[in-house]
Structure formats: structure tokens, C-alpha cells
Amino acid sequence: MLQKKICMLGSFAVGKTSLVRRFVESIYSDVYQTTVGVKVDKKNVQVNGTDLTLVLWDIYGEDDYQKMHWTYLRGASGYLLVADGTRKATIDKAFSLEQRVREEVGVIPFVFVINKCDLSQDWEVDSALQAQLTEKNWNLLRSSAKTGEGVEEAFALLTRKILG
Amino acid sequence: MTMPDVLENFLAQMGYALLEYRGAGSFVPIATLPGWFKGLWDSSSNPIPLSEACPFLENFLFEAEAFWESPSAALCQSETWVEKTPDGHEIPLQARALFLGGKRVLALCNPGAQFHEQVQMLQTARNALLDHERLAREIQKKEILLHCIVHDLSQPLSVMHVAMDCLSEESLSERSKQFLTLGKLASNQQETMIRDILHTFSDDLRASLNAGTEENASTDLLACARKATQALASTFEAKRVRLTVTSPDDPAAQWLVRAEESRLQRIFSNLLENALRYSPPGSQVTVGLESQGEFLKAYVDDQGPGLPKDLRPEQIFGLFMKGKQGGGKAGLGLYFCRITVDRWGGSISCLSLPEKGSRFWFRLPRAAGQPAQPAQDVAKIAAPATPEPQPPPRPLRILFADDQPDIRTLTCHQLKRVGHRVVAARNGSEALRKIRACSFDIILLDHEMPGMNGDEVASAVRKREAGKNTRSFLIACSGNSGPEDVARLKKAGFDTVLSKPFQLEDLYRALAAAPAVAPATALCRKPSAPAQVAFSSVLARIGGDAQLLQRMIRTFLHDTPKRVTSIAAALRRNNAEELASLAHALKGSVSLFGAEPARKLAQDLQELGRAGDLSAAPTLLNSLQEEIANLLGNLRGYAKQNPARPRSAVTVRRKPPRKRGKRRR
Numbered sequence: 017m018l019q020k021k022i023c024m025l026g027s028f029a030v031g032k033t034s035l036v037r038r039f040v041e042s043i044y045s046d047v048y049q050t051t052v053g054v055k056v057d058k059k060n061v062q063v064n065g066t067d068l069t070l071v072l073w074d075i076y077g078e079d080d081y082q083k084m085h086w087t088y089l090r091g092a093s094g095y096l097l098v099a100d101g102t103r104k105a106t107i108d109k110a111f112s113l114e115q116r117v118r119e120e121v122g123v124i125p126f127v128f129v130i131n132k133c134d135l136s137q138d139w140e141v142d143s144a145l146q147a148q149l150t151e152k153n154w155n156l157l158r159s160s161a162k163t164g165e166g167v168e169e170a171f172a173l174l175t176r177k178i179l180g
Numbered sequence: 181m182t183m184p185d186v187l188e189n190f191l192a193q194m195g196y197a198l199l200e201y202r203g204a205g206s207f208v209p210i211a212t213l214p215g216w217f218k219g220l221w222d223s224s225s226n227p228i229p230l231s232e233a234c235p236f237l238e239n240f241l242f243e244a245e246a247f248w249e250s251p252s253a254a255l256c257q258s259e260t261w262v263e264k265t266p267d268g269h270e271i272p273l274q275a276r277a278l279f280l281g282g283k284r285v286l287a288l289c290n291p292g293a294q295f296h297e298q299v300q301m302l303q304t305a306r307n308a309l310l311d312h313e314r315l316a317r318e319i320q321k322k323e324i325l326l327h328c329i330v331h332d333l334s335q336p337l338s339v340m341h342v343a344m345d346c347l348s349e350e351s352l353s354e355r356s357k358q359f360l361t362l363g364k365l366a367s368n369q370q371e372t373m374i375r376d377i378l379h380t381f382s383d384d385l386r387a388s389l390n391a392g393t394e395e396n397a398s399t400d401l402l403a404c405a406r407k408a409t410q411a412l413a414s415t416f417e418a419k420r421v422r423l424t425v426t427s428p429d430d431p432a433a434q435w436l437v438r439a440e441e442s443r444l445q446r447i448f449s450n451l452l453e454n455a456l457r458y459s460p461p462g463s464q465v466t467v468g469l470e471s472q473g474e475f476l477k478a479y480v481d482d483q484g485p486g487l488p489k490d491l492r493p494e495q496i497f498g499l500f501m502k503g504k505q506g507g508g509k510a511g512l513g514l515y516f517c518r519i520t521v522d523r524w525g526g527s528i529s530c531l532s533l534p535e536k537g538s539r540f541w542f543r544l545p546r547a548a549g550q551p552a553q554p555a556q557d558v559a560k561i562a563a564p565a566t567p568e569p570q571p572p573p574r575p576l577r578i579l580f581a582d583d584q585p586d587i588r589t590l591t592c593h594q595l596k597r598v599g600h601r602v603v604a605a606r607n608g609s610e611a612l613r614k615i616r617a618c619s620f621d622i623i624l625l626d627h628e629m630p631g632m633n634g635d636e637v638a639s640a641v642r643k644r645e646a647g648k649n650t651r652s653f654l655i656a657c658s659g660n661s662g663p664e665d666v667a668r669l670k671k672a673g674f675d676t677v678l679s680k681p682f683q684l685e686d687l688y689r690a691l692a693a694a695p696a697v698a699p700a701t702a703l704c705r706k707p708s709a710p711a712q713v714a715f716s717s718v719l720a721r722i723g724g725d726a727q728l729l730q731r732m733i734r735t736f737l738h739d740t741p742k743r744v745t746s747i748a749a750a751l752r753r754n755n756a757e758e759l760a761s762l763a764h765a766l767k768g769s770v771s772l773f774g775a776e777p778a779r780k781l782a783q784d785l786q787e788l789g790r791a792g793d794l795s796a797a798p799t800l801l802n803s804l805q806e807e808i809a810n811l812l813g814n815l816r817g818y819a820k821q822n823p824a825r826p827r828s829a830v831t832v833r834r835k836p837p838r839k840r841g842k843r844r845r
Binding site: 053 | 234264270295309
């Protein structure tokens with residue numbers, strides 16, 4: 017079966033692992049468990065009549081303690097760029113990560129996911145940031161690993177973009 | 181057993197899986213495989229297609245193959261990755277490429293405890309980072325909330341200050357003056373309290389305080405104590421508690437301490453209010469001072485129940501600490517005393533007195549070498565004289581924008597009263613429209629207004645002035661006037677900042693800061709000043725023809741009142757175009773007499789009409805009417821003193837009157 021490698025990128029504690037667990041196992045935990053290293057999961061999906069296996073690389077969030085290894089993106093067909101809507105700094109981090117990916121591996125499909133929309137009352141997405149996002153013209157989705165909102169859609173949209 | 185055999189055995193016993201690489205992602209075990217390996221992958225086939233089963237290893241093989249092709253001294257090792265057994269158990273793994281006895285070997289190991297330690301450490305660090313972020317957000321929210329509260333509290337105070345200043349200029353009975361004094365005292369206290377809250381909570385202000393005047397300030401402790409007791413005398417009296425200040429043993433002693441006067445007085449007030457709260461009627465509160473070497477000590481003794489037994493003194497001075505009996509306010513008073521005394525290098529505490537009651541005391545370092553601040557007379561403090569508003573050196577054209585109607589009305593009233601010409605605006609957009617239509621010497625803008633705020637108006641004004649030879653003096657009125665706020669407002673284009681709530685003296689001081697403005701124009705003059713016409717200049721312009729001047733004056737006296745009436749009518753009809761046209765005509769006729777103030781007013785009216793915004797026109801028209809009235813008086817006076825020659829001598833040919841009935845149909 018056709019396999020496509022998808023990487024999860026974003027700052028720490030934005031919910032990358034939770035999104036994968038929600039997508040693959042349909043489960044969610046409120047307890048934050050930091051990811052050290054890389055976790056690889058697989059999920060078979062059907063998109064536009066095509067059966068394929070998504071190989072999901074859940075990569076630790078880069079911070080002062082763990083630096084990103086760009087070799088992990090080798091062979092990736094696309095990536096989900098994840099930010100936490102309640103922490104504006106993670107959105108800024110996502111902007112810089114996207115730029116780094118372009119520099120390191122070139123232009124590949126991605127979808128920008130602003131996670132934790134179940135906490136939308138605490139979101140720090142102001143009008144200036146909205147304008148910045150609109151200007152970038154990215155594929156943008158709101159998601160919640162907790163409620164499942166936008167999770168399937170994000171992976172499906174990315175897969176469609178990968179398949180062209 | 182060869183050396184490589186020993187090594188293989190050792191590594192196998194340490195839990196390593198040793199696999200020889202056979203190319204195309206397949207491996208052959210070269211030692212007994214550990215249990216965890218079998219739990220993860222099918223090892224029955226030979227060779228094992230490991231990279232197919234493990235995407236992470238497939239990726240690592242790029243680095244491993246490069247190592248095997250050209251081995252280097254550097255380690256070729258992967259970072260940790262996590263594999264999952266079929267039953268969901270997670271196993272951390274690390275891979276290392278080796279050359280063993282000429283074989284390309286991959287060593288896989290489970291870092292186990294070491295990995296879990298690393299996870300725990302990172303988890304703790306990242307949790308701390310998240311807590312820090314959360315805390316920073318909470319602090320930010322609270323600061324915003326605090327500034328909103330302070331702003332809301334300040335608004336009515338501004339009105340109170342200005343309203344009481346206005347009242348104090350009315351003719352009041354002695355009794356009313358006393359009430360007014362009490363009201364002023366209370367509103368000043370309220371303002372001090374608001375500022376104290378800001379000082380207590382705002383880091384910026386706190387930093388500025390540390391770096392500010394307090395280093396060098398010196399204040400008379402005794403004078404402050406007297407002032408505070410005097411201010412609270414009526415409150416104590418109402419509760420039937422006696423309040424006394426013990427006189428120092430040495431009347432000539434110096435009581436200068438290193439402190440800032442208003443806050444030192446606040447400390448006394450807080451301690452006195454606290455004492456009063458716990459004092460039964462008929463008891464006494466005593467304020468005393470003591471000299472303690474390099475320090476001076478002040479204390480407040482009461483005859484209440486004494487300190488609660490379950491509280492330590494430092495707890496009593498804690499934030500939001502309120503006594504069990506209630507009656508206190510937010511629990512900030514004693515906390516404020518502590519942090520302020522600490523900041524000045526002093527100490528503060530309290531104790532229960534042996535008989536009954538408690539003593540709250542503080543001590544402060546003596547001021548070194550500074551001359552004593554002149555202590556104000558106590559009687560004067562109790563009934564402060566109403567500050568006489570000092571008119572500015574010359575009247576100015578001022579635009580005042582504030583969304584608060586009361587502040588707008590009262591401030592405009594005061595500014596007009598001292599001779600300024602004031603145009604009011606209800607919000608930023610209206611202010612900007614008026615600024616575009618008319619020029620002002622000074623523009624006073626409230627910082628927080630709905631829609632377009634003061635910053636935005638200031639930026640627009642500066643943008644408009646760019647490249648021109650004009651610059652308005654912009655004053656921001658803001659409740660937030662900390663150093664960072666002032667820097668931000670100045671960056672937006674303001675020249676100075678008037679801290680809200682403000683009093684008239686503050687306002688006049690801010691106006692006085694304006695650089696020399698252009699000589700007073702029509703808008704700026706005092707209405708009572710008579711308009712002067714330089715008749716000699718007018719005569720010179722018309723070739724010295726006195727008769728012509730007389731005719732011009734007659735025509736002007738005849739036509740001008742009608743023109744002014746027509747302008748007023750156009751304004752009533754809100755017909756901007758007509759108003760502009762009439763003002764233009766009037767401008768031309770007053771110019772003939774060199775009446776510059778009237779000409780400027782007519783021109784301003786014309787500009788307002790052209791801009792289609794007549795909101796400031798009534799004010800201008802009033803001024804114009806006054807100006808015209810003066811001018812007419814002036815011209816009548818001249819005409820009287822210089823009567824025209826008899827009509828026969830006037831060489832003016834008049835058309836014969838038309839005969840009736842010959843009108844063309």
C-alpha cells in the first residue's frame with residue numbers, strides 16, 4: 017500500500033502527540049506528557065478513493081532543551097504545523113519553523129493547525145495576528161485534540177494536498 | 181574466544197541487539213537477541229527486513245551507511261525514539277552504527293532508566309516554563325484590569341477637582357467654603373489612594389520610585405505627623421476618639437528623615453485610620469516621635485483590644501490582610517506602609533502594649549545633609565486656601581477633546597474663564613476634524629477615547645504637520661502616566677503628559693510648558709480688549725483721502741451688522757456653504773480696516789464652512805460678534821471725532837431717482 021510520511025512540527029506542549037493519539041487511537045488525556053525523541057505511528061486512510069498508509073512522525077517540540085534534527089524530515093511528504101491558540105508565542109514559533117523547513121528541505125505541503133479551540137475564550141489570536149495569517153494565505157484549521165474538532169479534517173486536508 | 185566475541189557477548193548481556201547489516205535494509209543477528217527485540221519485531225526471518233518494520237531505522241540507515249562507507253572517529257548514534265509493542269507498551273530505543281571485526285554492525289539498545297530520568301527532567305522543566313507563561317499572562321491581565329479600574333476611578337475625580345475649583349471662585353458663605361475645603365481634602369485623599377494602588381502594584385512605577393526623588397528627598401517627620409492628624413481630626417471627633425501628637429522633648433530638634441512627603445503622610449494616615457478602627461469611643465490615640473541614633477522613629481498608640489494573638493507582626497503588614505473585626509478596606513493600607521518604609525531603608529512593626537491597646541511604629545533613616553523642608557502651618561493644611569488660577573501670559577487657542585462630558589464642560593469653562601478660546605471635541609475623530617478646519621496653539625487630548633484614541637489623533641496631527649512650518653503643542657491627558665506610558669505617548673507625538681485626574685494648577689502648568697506661540701490672534705484675545713484700528717495706516721493705503729475713509733466707515737457700519745446676522749442665520753440653518761461665502765465677504769470688508777483679529781475669525785469661520793463641519797462655529801461666531809462690536813464702536817468713535825464735510829462738497833455723483841411707473845415689466 018502507498019505510504020506517506022507526515023511529520024508533526026510545532027513548539028512544545030501545543031498538542032502534537034494529542035492530535036496523533038486522537039487521530040490514530042481516538043483517545044485523549046488532559047495530562048501533559050512531554051515527548052522526548054520521536055514516536056512513529058501509522059494509520060491507514062482512504063482519501064479520494066485511494067488507500068494509503070500515513071506514517072506519522074511525532075517529533076518533540078523544539079525548545080532550549082531539545083534542538084530539532086532536520087534529518088527527521090527526510091522523505092517527508094508533508095507536515096502538520098501545530099500551534100497552541102492560547103499561547104501566542106507558539107504561533108510565532110510556527111512561523112519560524114515553516115521558514116526553517118523551506119530552508120532545510122524545500123517547499124513541501126503543510127497545513128497549519130491552531131490547536132486547543134476548546135479553550136477559545138483564552139486564545140491570544142488578536143486582529144493583527146489574524147491579518148498576518150490571512151496575508152500568509154496558508155491552509156489554516158482550528159482543532160481540538162480534546163473534543164476531536166478539526167482533527168480528521170486537518171489530516172485529510174494534508175493528505176489531499178500531498179496527493180495533489 | 182576472540183576479542184570481538186567477548187565484546188559481542190558483553191553487549192548482548194547488557195541488553196544490546198547486535199545486527200550485521202546485509203544491505204537493502206535487512207539485518208542478521210550476530211548475538212542472542214534480547215527479549216524487548218522479539219517483543220517488537222518478527223525475528224523469525226533471516227535476514228530481518230528491519231528498516232521496513234521500523235521507519236525510524238530506515239531513516240537512520242542514511243547516516244549509518246555513510247559511516248560504514250567511511251568510518252570516522254566520531255560516534256554514529258541516533259537520538260532516542262519510541263517503539264510500541266502490539267499491546268501498546270512503549271519502548272525507548274537508541275541505535276549506533278559500529279565496525280566490529282570488519283562487519284557493519286548496528287547496535288540497538290533500550291536506555292531504560294536513563295531515558296525515564298531524562299523524560300522526568302524535561303517534563304519538570306517544561307511544566308515550569310508553562311507555569312511561568314501562565315503566571316506572566318495572569319499578571320498581564322491583572323495589570324490591564326488594574327489600569328482600567330484606576331482609569332475609571334480617576335474620571336470622576338477629575339470632574340470633582342475641576343468642579344470644586346469652579347465652585348471656589350463663586351461667592352460662597354464661610355460655612356460653604358468650609359464644606360468645599362472638606363470636599364477638596366477628601367478628593368485629594370482619594371487621588372492619593374489611587375496613586376498608592378498604582379505605586380504598590382506597578383513595577384514600572386516602583387522602579388521609577390526607586391530611582392527617583394526619594395534617594396535625595398528629606399521630609400519633616402513631625403510636620404507630617406501633625407498634618408496627618410489634622411486631616412483626620414474631624415473623623416476621630418465623630419467617633420469620639422481623642423487624637424494627640426506628643427510634643428518632642430527638644431523643640432529645636434531636627435526631624436528630617438529620608439522620605440517623600442506625600443507618601444510619608446499617607447503612612448501616618450494609614451496607621452491612624454487603623455488605630456481608629458480598633459479604638460472604642462472615649463479612648464485615645466497618641467502619635468509620638470523618638471530619636472534613635474541614625475534613625476527617627478514614629479509610633480501610633482491606641483487603646484483598643486491589642487494585636488490578634490494568632491498573627492505575627494509581619495503577617496499584619498501582609499498584602500490583603502484584614503482584621504477579624506472587619507471595618508478595613510481592601511487590606512492594602514498596612515501593606516503599603518511596609519513596602520514604602522522598606523523602600524526608604526527603614527523598618528516597620530507593631531506590638532501589643534502591656535496595659536491595653538497596640539503600638540504601630542516605623543523608623544526611617546535621618547536625612548543626611550539636606551536642608552529641612554519648610555513645614556506647612558497646620559491650620560493652613562486643615563483649611564487649604566483655594567489656589568487662585570493663574571491666567572497664562574497670553575490667551576491661547578485651545579482644542580480640548582475628552583469623551584467625558586462633565587470633564588469637557590468644566591475644563592472648557594475654566595479655560596474660557598481665564599481668557600482662552602476653547603473648542604471642545606467629544607472624541608478623537610471630531611477632534612481631528614476640528615484640527616483640520618482650524619488652527620490651534622494647544623491641543624489637549626484625552627488618551628482613552630472611543631474610536632480614535634489620543635495616540636492616533638496625535639500621530640495624525642504630526643503626520644499632517646510634516647514638511648510644514650507649523651507645530652501644535654500636543655498635551656495628552658492620561659490616567660496612566662508612568663515612565664513607560666509617558667515615553668509611549670511622546671513617541672506618538674505628544675509634547676507633554678497631563679496626569680489624570682488633574683487639578684487646575686496642573687492644567688495651567690501644562691499649558692505654561694508650551695513654547696512661545698505665535699502672537700495672540702483674534703481667537704486668543706480677551707473679549708473685553710477693545711479692537712484698535714490703525715486709522716493712519718488705512719488712510720495711507722487710500723492715498724490720504726479722509727472723505728473716502730468716512731464713506732468706507734459709513735458703508736461698513738451699515739453693512740456689517742447685516743452680514744453678521746446673515747452668518748448667524750446660515751449657522752442656524754446649518755448651511756455650511758452659505759456660511760463660508762458670507763464669512764469670506766466679511767473677511768474682505770474687515771481687512772479694509774486692518775482688523776486682523778476679526779479677519780482671522782472670519783477666515784476660521786470660512787474654513788469651517790468649507791470643511792462642512794460647523795460644530796466649532798458657534799464659539800467662533802460669538803468671538804467674531806464681540807470683535808465686530810468692538811470694531812464698530814471704534815469706527816463710530818472715529819467718525820464722530822472726524823465729521824465729514826458738508827454733502828455739497830463731496831464730489832460724488834448720484835444717479836437721479838427712478839421715476840415710478842417706468843419699471844420694466
